[in-house]
Amino acid sequence: DTEVTQTPKHLVMGMTNKKSLKCEQHMGHRAMYWYKQKAKKPPELMFVYSYEKLSINESVPSRFSPECPNSSLLNLHLHALQPEDSALYLCASSQANLLAGGSYEQYFGPGTRLTVT
Amino acid sequence: RKEVEQDPGPFNVPEGATVAFNCTYSNSASQSFFWYRQDCRKEPKLLMSVYSSGNEDGRFTAQLNRASQYISLLIRDSKLSDSATYLCVVNKGGFGNEKLTFGTGTRLTIIP
Numbered sequence: 185d186t187e188v189t190q191t192p193k194h195l196v197m198g199m200t201n202k203k204s205l206k207c208e209q210h211m212g213h214r215a216m217y218w219y220k221q222k223a224k225k226p227p228e229l230m231f232v233y234s235y236e237k238l239s240i241n242e243s244v245p246s247r248f249s250p251e252c253p254n255s256s257l258l259n260l261h262l263h264a265l266q267p268e269d270s271a272l273y274l275c276a277s278s279q280a281n282l283l284a285g286g287s288y289e290q291y292f293g294p295g296t297r298l299t300v301t
Numbered sequence: 302r303k304e305v306e307q308d309p310g311p312f313n314v315p316e317g318a319t320v321a322f323n324c325t326y327s328n329s330a331s332q333s334f335f336w337y338r339q340d341c342r343k344e345p346k347l348l349m350s351v352y353s354s355g356n357e358d359g360r361f362t363a364q365l366n367r368a369s370q371y372i373s374l375l376i377r378d379s380k381l382s383d384s385a386t387y388l389c390v391v392n393k394g395g396f397g398n399e400k401l402t403f404g405t406g407t408r409l410t411i412i413p
Contacts, residue, residue: 215399226388226403227345240400274344278399289335290401292344 187211188293190275196299199265205296207258207275214280216258217290218250221272233258234280265300272297302327307389307404315412318379322407324372324389333392334365336374338385339406345388348374376409384411 188209197203207216215234219227232240233252247269249261258275272295279288307324314320326334334351349356351363351372362375372389389404 217399226405229400232399234399272342280399288333288399289347289350290399291347294344297342 188275188277188291190273190293190296192296193294194297194299196301197262197265198301199267201265202261202263204262205260205273205275205298207260207293208256209277209291209293210256211277211291212255213277213291214255215278215288216252217276217278218248218258218260219274219276219292221274221295227274231260262298265298267300270299303404304328304402305389305391305404307387307407309405309407311408311410313410313412314379316379316381319375319377320379320409321376322374322387322389322409324374324404326370326372326389326391326402328391328393328402329370330393331370331391334363334372335390335392335401336361336363336372337388337390337403339388340385348387379411381411381413384409 191206195203217232218230220230221227229242230244231250236252236255247264251259274295275293276290278290305326312320336348337345338348339345349358349363351365353365355364360377364373376383386406386408388406391402
């Protein structure tokens, strides 16, 4: 079953709030990802975790703080966001790439639609 | 030049027709290729991986031309449910390099 779940589905927060987005997968995948997607644009990678270690940070502002508590869970902590951070936040997972050459398909969760007021 | 380029469309195609999408990528070191579809306000869903030998899944056929750095997707006998945005996705691959690069997507509308 290729299923990635995300909570909450929708989130409205003020610029001074602190909130967290949660992602869970039970496919045994060891790589997990956060993406941000604005309307009519493709997803943009934010962070990659491989074997619970942060392996890629795409120069994301520090007001976004990822956390990988275990191999099934991925969180994104939000603090002091700006209205331009309003977007769909997508979590994805895949098998981790251990060999040079090729990579594995990523499976996306339904996303959290975030509005910053 | 963008890393992954697609015709943004929109493509408005009558039901039952055949439609083809093309995509080019700039990094010759790219090793993995995918087509995803994304419905309005939903997450991208993997449609198919693309292999050098070409691959087919029902009405969908994907081709890869490494020499020309070109990927294609063919949809035969199109259905209303095929209406979506189709994203061409490329990955350089390699250890620890799980970064997918997305094209801007091609919007397809199947007309009854």
